[in-house]
Amino acid sequence: MAIGLKAVEQLATDQSSLKAAAGLAKPAKWSGVGGSADGALIWGECAGSGANPYRVMADLRDLGNKCTCPSRKFPCKHVLGLLWLNAESIVPFVPADTPAWVSDWLGRRRGPSAARPPGAAAPSGEKDLHVARNVEPEAVEDPKDIARREAQAAKRNEDTERAILDALDALEQWIGDQLRLGLSGFIDDATARCRRIAARLVDGKAAALAGRIDELPARLLALAAGDRPRGTVVELAKLVLLARAFRATPRDAEIRRAVATSETRETVLADPRAPRIDAPWEVLAEQVQTRRDGLVSQTTWLLNLATSGPRFAILLDFFPASAGRRGSVFTPGERFQGELVFYPSQQPFRALLVRRDAADDTSALEWPVPDGSLSDALTRPLLAEPWAIELPLLLPQGRIARDDSGSAWWRSADGTATLPVAGNAEGLLSGTELTRTAAIWSGNRLTILAAQSTWGRIGGHV
Numbered sequence: 001m002a003i004g005l006k007a008v009e010q011l012a013t014d015q016s017s018l019k020a021a022a023g024l025a026k027p028a029k030w031s032g033v034g035g036s037a038d039g040a041l042i043w044g045e046c047a048g049s050g051a052n053p054y055r056v057m058a059d060l061r062d063l064g065n066k067c068t069c070p071s072r073k074f075p076c077k078h079v080l081g082l083l084w085l086n087a088e089s090i091v092p093f094v095p096a097d098t099p100a101w102v103s104d105w106l107g108r109r110r111g112p113s114a115a116r117p118p119g120a121a122a123p124s125g126e127k128d129l130h131v132a133r134n135v136e137p138e139a140v141e142d143p144k145d146i147a148r149r150e151a152q153a154a155k156r157n158e159d160t161e162r163a164i165l166d167a168l169d170a171l172e173q174w175i176g177d178q179l180r181l182g183l184s185g186f187i188d189d190a191t192a193r194c195r196r197i198a199a200r201l202v203d204g205k206a207a208a209l210a211g212r213i214d215e216l217p218a219r220l221l222a223l224a225a226g227d228r229p230r231g232t233v234v235e236l237a238k239l240v241l242l243a244r245a246f247r248a249t250p251r252d253a254e255i256r257r258a259v260a261t262s263e264t265r266e267t268v269l270a271d272p273r274a275p276r277i278d279a280p281w282e283v284l285a286e287q288v289q290t291r292r293d294g295l296v297s298q299t300t301w302l303l304n305l306a307t308s309g310p311r312f313a314i315l316l317d318f319f320p321a322s323a324g325r326r327g328s329v330f331t332p333g334e335r336f337q338g339e340l341v342f343y344p345s346q347q348p349f350r351a352l353l354v355r356r357d358a359a360d361d362t363s364a365l366e367w368p369v370p371d372g373s374l375s376d377a378l379t380r381p382l383l384a385e386p387w388a389i390e391l392p393l394l395l396p397q398g399r400i401a402r403d404d405s406g407s408a409w410w411r412s413a414d415g416t417a418t419l420p421v422a423g424n425a426e427g428l429l430s431g432t433e434l435t436r437t438a439a440i441w442s443g444n445r446l447t448i449l450a451a452q453s454t455w456g457r458i459g460g461h462v
Contacts, residue, residue, distance in 0.1 A: 012080055015211065016202060017073055018318070029081070033085070036098060042057070042082060043099060056082045060086070160205050165250070171200075171201065194216050208257065277340050282334070284301040296320070301313075312349055338356040340354065394438055400430055408420070
């Protein structure tokens with residue numbers, strides 16, 4: 001029995017745990033690694049900061065796990081590291097007798113019968129008892145244990161929330177310091193300054209916000225020198241808005257997702273509020289970026305070809321850069337019929353792919369008509385999520401041309417709207433009459449994902 005690296009990534013509570021696990025997925029960190037005869041149980045001892053190694057164990061049948069370290073994360077980085085060793089076959093899990101500490105854990109977890117290694121025979125009399133009843137006895141959990149566990153979970157949540165609020169206080173003070181010292185100095189030293197406050201946010205359990213700030217210098221450097229002061233003010237203002245939104249509603253899942261960490265896949269799938277959309281989809285583009293925290297983000301943009309439901313969907317995945325580049329399961333321009341579950345949000349974009357079917361009958365479907373005016377499309381989502389960095393747009397008929405300085409601009413066919421384009425819009429994109437254009441608006445530039453013309457589909461430059 002074995003698991004894949006994908007399962008390990010989905011089990012991680014946040015990206016920092018996954019990164020730490022990658023550092024532990026090395027043979028030199030482990031001793032006493034072994035497994036049951038059928039491979040369902042695995043265990044090992046991981047060297048820590050103390051004199052004694054941490055004892056780590058996992059049941060691959062349901063991914064139950066246990067570690068003796070004091071971490072409040074479940075699973076901890078040591079469990080993820082052990083599972084990573086197994087998923088990538090980094091070390092052999094030689095079949096061996098189950099250690100007493102693994103058997104004790106199994107006994108507490110599922111009752112005495114689980115303490116035997118998988119496949120082992122039951123003691124005399126026990127087998128006959130189970131056959132006669134035709135069911136295994138279920139362990140009755142002590143109500144006091146349940147209450148104690150719930151109280152501990154509530155205390156952990158309270159401690160986490162307090163840590164995040166303290167980190168946000170530090171962030172707002174930091175923003176005030178940058179404005180007081182001057183934007184010019186901040187822009188020149190943005191990388192070092194952002195790295196310091198990002199580290200403070202990681203310590204304060206605000207990992208998602210820390211990642212956003214870690215990437216802020218790169219977003220500023222992508223702007224023209226004259227646009228960077230304005231871009232800095234906008235970025236810092238959005239951080240203040242997000243911090244104050246968290247203080248107002250710290251339990252809001254959408255805001256917590258932007259500050260701390262996203263819900264697990266299982267939580268989203270089980271959430272009755274999560275919109276489920278079964279529709280024909282077109283793959284617009286894929287973006288693969290290596291982040292400063294050592295993870296690679298793989299973003300797939302989809303366009304809903306139906307007349308109802310969210311217009312865009314984002315499939316987002318993370319994996320360690322050390323694992324190497326992955327092959328994509330999508331091809332830009334392909335179409336499929338699929339069911340997506342969206343993370344609950346006022347403006348749902350991020351989604352999970354539940355089912356994907358071939359859809360040969362979608363070739364005749366046209367891209368939908370943009371909803372409302374372009375002005376509404378640019379401003380309406382920001383009323384619900386003013387701290388958003390990127391906004392997907394479906395633009396009406398227009399074309400991309402260049403000004404005297406060589407900069408690219410998208411201009412609507414009726415001449416009422418003009419928007420700057422990021423990068424070099426070359427090839428068929430430049431000068432061609434575009435009937436529809438799918439793009440990302442970052443507040444100051446358009447990044448073209450794909451476009452439709454009288455000649456057919458044109459890929460963007462992402």
